[in-house]
Amino acid sequence: xxxxxxxxxxxxxxxxxxxxxxxxxxxxxxRQSAEAGFAMYTNNQGINLLVSGMGNLAMATAxxxxxxxxxxxxxxxxxxxxxxxxxxxxxxIGEILIVHKVIDSxxxxxxxPPLMLEIECKTTSLISAQAPEGQYVDDSAYDMxxxxxxKAASRFATSELVQIAKIVSDNRGCPTEHxxxxxxxNWISENVAVIxxxxxxxxxxxxxxNVVYSLPEEYRTISKKVHLTASQKTRLAGLYRRFYAxxxxxxxxxxxxxxxxxxxxxxxxxxxxxxxx
Amino acid sequence: MKFxxxxxxxxxxxxxxxxxxxxxxxxxxxxxxxRYGEVFNRRSQNFRLxxxxxxxxxxxxxxxxxxxxxxxxxFNDNPGFYFSHMLNCxxxxxxxxxxxxxxxxxxxxxxxxxxxxxxxxIKTHGQSVNPVFYSGYDCDSMALEPVSHFAEFFVDWFAxxxxxTLELRTKSTQLRxxxxxxxxxxxxxxxxxxxxxxxxxxxxxxxxxxxxxDALKKLQEQGWPVAIRLEPxxxxxxxxxxxxxxLSDIFEKIDGNRIHSISTGMFRMPKTFFKNISxxxxxxxxxxxxxxxxxxxxxxxxxxxAEMLESIEDMLCRYxxxxxxxxxx
Numbered sequence: 261x262x263x264x265x266x267x268x269x270x271x272x273x274x275x276x277x278x279x280x281x282x283x284x285x286x287x288x289x290x291r292q293s294a295e296a297g298f299a300m301y302t303n304n305q306g307i308n309l310l311v312s313g314m315g316n317l318a319m320a321t322a323x324x325x326x327x328x329x330x331x332x333x334x335x336x337x338x339x340x341x342x343x344x345x346x347x348x349x350x351x352x353i354g355e356i357l358i359v360h361k362v363i364d365s366x367x368x369x370x371x372x373p374p375l376m377l378e379i380e381c382k383t384t385s386l387i388s389a390q391a392p393e394g395q396y397v398d399d400s401a402y403d404m405x406x407x408x409x410x411k412a413a414s415r416f417a418t419s420e421l422v423q424i425a426k427i428v429s430d431n432r433g434c435p436t437e438h439x440x441x442x443x444x445x446n447w448i449s450e451n452v453a454v455i456x457x458x459x460x461x462x463x464x465x466x467x468x469x470n471v472v473y474s475l476p477e478e479y480r481t482i483s484k485k486v487h488l489t490a491s492q493k494t495r496l497a498g499l500y501r502r503f504y505a506x507x508x509x510x511x512x513x514x515x516x517x518x519x520x521x522x523x524x525x526x527x528x529x530x531x532x533x534x535x536x537x
Numbered sequence: 538m539k540f541x542x543x544x545x546x547x548x549x550x551x552x553x554x555x556x557x558x559x560x561x562x563x564x565x566x567x568x569x570x571x572r573y574g575e576v577f578n579r580r581s582q583n584f585r586l587x588x589x590x591x592x593x594x595x596x597x598x599x600x601x602x603x604x605x606x607x608x609x610x611x612f613n614d615n616p617g618f619y620f621s622h623m624l625n626c627x628x629x630x631x632x633x634x635x636x637x638x639x640x641x642x643x644x645x646x647x648x649x650x651x652x653x654x655x656x657x658x659i660k661t662h663g664q665s666v667n668p669v670f671y672s673g674y675d676c677d678s679m680a681l682e683p684v685s686h687f688a689e690f691f692v693d694w695f696a697x698x699x700x701x702t703l704e705l706r707t708k709s710t711q712l713r714x715x716x717x718x719x720x721x722x723x724x725x726x727x728x729x730x731x732x733x734x735x736x737x738x739x740x741x742x743x744x745x746x747x748x749x750x751d752a753l754k755k756l757q758e759q760g761w762p763v764a765i766r767l768e769p770x771x772x773x774x775x776x777x778x779x780x781x782x783x784l785s786d787i788f789e790k791i792d793g794n795r796i797h798s799i800s801t802g803m804f805r806m807p808k809t810f811f812k813n814i815s816x817x818x819x820x821x822x823x824x825x826x827x828x829x830x831x832x833x834x835x836x837x838x839x840x841x842x843a844e845m846l847e848s849i850e851d852m853l854c855r856y857x858x859x860x861x862x863x864x865x866x
Contacts, residue, residue, distance in 0.1 A: 360542060375542040376541065376589070473819065501819035504819075505825035
C-alpha cells in the first residue's frame, strides 16, 4: 500500500469478485496477501480495492478492515468509492448512476452523499435492503450494501470523500434472474472509463485534503524522537501548523537537528519561536 | 449559477416560487429532503472541500424570521432587526465568520418570503420609531438575486411600507433588479470594501473593487441611497497607504456628500468560530497570527484597532461629512 502522506488515495470497495476483475485489470492492481478473508488489491498510484462480500455486515466489516490498514496518525484521509450493481425501476440495464441519496430500508436512516464528482451521468436515490428487490416500487435504485458502505466509510473520511456509483443490473423488464457473473463483468468493463474518471477526481480531492491537513514531515520526525502524551501531540501539531502558516518552515527544519530532553522544552521552544515571527 | 445539486424540502417543492427558481437553473440533480438540517447540519462535512462543489438547498424558514440586530450594529439608534433569507454566501472570503458558524458550505435559500414579510409588518407596527431591517448578515443580500429574486420581492414590500427602512448589504454586482426600477428612498444599498491587497488575498470569487464601485456609482446616479462599509478592518503594517488608496478610489466614483452612510467594522469573531476556521484553514496566515481574546471574542490587539480607527477616520474626514460616519460593532 502507498505511503499515506505522499498524496491522494482512493479505496474502492466492491461486493463481488466479478465486479472487481475489470477494475483490477484497468487500474493494474496487484493482489496483496489475503487477511481476514478479504481479497485486497493495490497499485502504486494510490488506488486500493477490496472485495467485501455481499450484504451490510460484510461491507461494514470490509470498510473497517481497510481503514484499519491505513494509518491516519498524521491527519491524512483516503477517498472511498463503492462500485456495484443495483436494480432500478426503469433505468436501462448497464447504465451507470451516481447515488445522491441512500435509504437504509432496515433503519429508515437516510444519507446524502455530496455530489462532488463532475461526471456526465444520471444521479439516483438508492434503497439498501437485506434481500434483492423484485418489485421496484419506488423510482430508486436498489442494492444490498451502499447504506452500510456510506455509514462505515463516513467514519473514516469527511462525507465529500465518500461516493457511490451503481450500474443497473436489473429492472422491471429484466429481473434479477437474468444476472450472471459474465454480464456483471461486462457491465463494469463497459463503464470502466467513467469509473476511472471518478477515481481520478477522488484521488485529487484526497490529495487536496492531505496537502492541507496532513502534518508536515518535520513533525513526524520530531514526534518520533520525543515522547509525547496525547495532549502534547495535539498541542505540538497545532504549533507546527501555525509555524508553517506564519512562514517559519526554515526554522522548523533547524529544530529537528537539535535534541530535546523533554516534550515540554520542545513545545516551549516552538512557542517562543512563534512569538518571534 | 451552477450548483452540484438542488436539495428541496418536501414542504416547499410544489410552491410556485420554488418551481420558478428551478426553471432559472441549468439542469441540476434535484433531491427531495424532509428538512434542510438533514443536509446542512449533518456531521462529517468539510466546509473547505464542499466549497468547491456547493449545493443549493431550497427550504422553508420556521420560527423567528426577523431578529433583533446586535447592539451597535446599525447606522442609527432606531430599533434594528436583521433577517436572513439565505444561509451562507456564494463568495469565499477567508475572513468571514460564516465558515466557522456552519458545518456546511451549501447555500440554504428560504423561499417563504411572504412569512418574512408578515413578520416585518409585525415588527414595524410594534415600534414608535421607524425600525431598520438589515439583510446580509448570514449571506450576501444580492449575490444570488438572478436565482432568488429576493430583492425584487422585498424592495417592493419596503416601497409599500415607508415607515420601515431596509439595508441590503452586499459585495455583488448582480443589481439589475434595482437598476430596472425607480429608486426606493427607504432601501439603502450598502457595499463592503477592503483595500486591494486584502481583496486579492482573501476575497475569492468577489467582483473586483472597480466593478463594485461602478455598480454603486450607477445606483447613486439613479437616486438610490448608497452606503459604504469598510469591513473588516484587518491590520497590515502598510494599512495607511492601502486605505488612502481605497478611499481615493471610492470617492473618485461615489459622491461623498450624497452617501447615506459610511462605517468601519473590525475583524473579530466569537472564539468558537475562530477555532473552527483555524482548524479548517491550518495553512492560513490570517488565523495563525496572534490575537487578543476578551469575553469570548477574538480580536486584533486594541493598539492595532485604535491605530487603524484613528488613521482611517482622519482620512474619511477628507471625503464625507462626519455625520455620515459610524463605527459598526
